[in-house]
Amino acid sequence: MSVDTMDLLARDSGLLWHPYASLDAGARYSVSAARGSRITLEDGQGGSHEVIDGMASWWSMVHGYRNPALDAAAHAQIDRFSHVMFGGLTHEPAVELAERLVAMAPGDLQHVFLADSGSISVEVALKLALQYQDASGKPERQRFLALRGGYHGDTFAAMSICDPVDGMHAAFAPLGSRQVFLPRPPAARHTGSGDWEFDAEELERWEAEARSIAAEHAGELAGIVCEPVLQGAGGMHIYPPRVLNVLREIADRHELLLIVDEIATGFGRTGKLFAVEWAGVEPDVMCVGKALTGGYLSLAAMMCTPKVARAMGSGGGSSGSALLHGPTFMGNPLACAVACASLDLLAGPDGAGSGSAPWRAQVARLERGLRTALEPARELAGVKDVRVLGGVGVIQLHEPVRVAEVTRVAVEHGAWVRPFRDLVYVMPPYICTDDELRVLGSALTEAVGAVHGA
Ligand SMILES: *Cc1c(COP(=O)(O)O)cnc(C)c1O
Secondary structure, eight states: OOOHHHHHHHHHTOOOOOOOOOTTTTOOOOOEEEEBTEEEEEESOOOEEEEEEEEHHTTOOOOBBHHHHHHHHHHEEEEEEOOOOTOOOOOOHHHHHHHHHHHHHSSOOOOEEEEEHHHHHHHHHHHHHHHHHHHTTTTTTTTEEEEEOOOOOSSSSHHHTTTTTTTTTTTTTOOOOOEEEHHHHHHHEETTTEEEEHHHHHHHHHHHHHHHHHHGGGGEEEEEOOOOOOOTTOOOOOOHHHHHHHHHHHHHTTEEEEEEEOOTTTTTTTSSSSSSTTOOOSEEEEOOOOOGTTTSSSEEEEEOOHHHHHHHHTTOSSTTTTSSSOTTTTTHHHHHHHHHHHHHHOOOOOOOTSTOOOOHHHHHHHHHHHHHHHHHGGSSSSSEEEEEEEEEEEEEEESOOOOHHHHHHHTTTEEEOOTTTTTTEEEOOOOOOOHHHHHHHHHHHHHHHHHHHH
């Protein structure tokens, strides 16, 4: 195995790009197996490490690797058909999935567009908002209001609403970013007893500024886009739910669509089925992705209310009533079938909203386990903050993470993490056991202590 692995790592380097990396950056490990919460990493030096995947493959693998129900759903659909075009045709997996999504979504989101990745679902949401304003007689409304510190994907329009400083705007400036930004909302802490703590005056100042920026640009805005309560790739920043109520009011006052990006937060991750539920806010448009197929296949969805769909359907705009998007692999049956099985596992027999839905107990257990397991990290010299929301645990350092070293020490202690900036964070599979959460916590504490000061 070790010789093959060394060979594989060498063949990868210079051949394949990895996320946000130079071509020759390559990879440090190859994966030889994955089951439950664990992945087996080969280091190319003859070492094999079975580690707990603290990242759940970037928020997605909520039910764990090789989950029997998801494996069975994939096999069953492969034995029927793996793909068929969605233009003019439909199939049971797509209809079943859309019905499940509508049943579990917050508010009145009754219509579904199936996209092939999170970024594409954001593109579709933005197109929908522009077409909606056009159909409503306001074709001049072509910009979006977004939060600083946000992340919405890597395609061009999605990129334009990411944080304008930390995002990729600078590199692609010639292609233009024309959006309007609100300051990043103040930080909040969700305590173990369920309270939200934040600086009320800071929130008031934010609110006043948000209202004034929105009013200033209202005539040119089509919609507001945000990641509810937890900004993920833009800095693992938790903000007060009240911010969402303010954004809803602003949207209503100026006739903007409120678009919530639940691609990372959706399906229970923050302790609510969807993070907007922390504020009881009903969005006009919602994007989901990442955990939708339980991490098996790339699939996302954009959902909207009948009000939005009806306005589009009136055909008053220059583009008629059609939503102008239609990817080749739209509604891929294999992905939809696995997504149905994944949502069934989350929801349980009584439905996702019921008190006994499996996701509730799983995420509550993750939250308790992470609070206990990450607490010792707070004492480390290198650590600035430790915060937990639902199944997400974050250690923030005083300095940028030395990624390669932290990753290596964490692997030696049994955990896979992928830190960025000043953040070492985990969002483990929902099936992670209490013991596995303890291992994650001690591996992170060891790694941060060893590399950044104990
Ligand atoms: C990951 C992510 C996206 C992009 O999804 P992809 O499937 O990677 O295109 C968009 N928004 C948020 C909040 C995300 O976390």
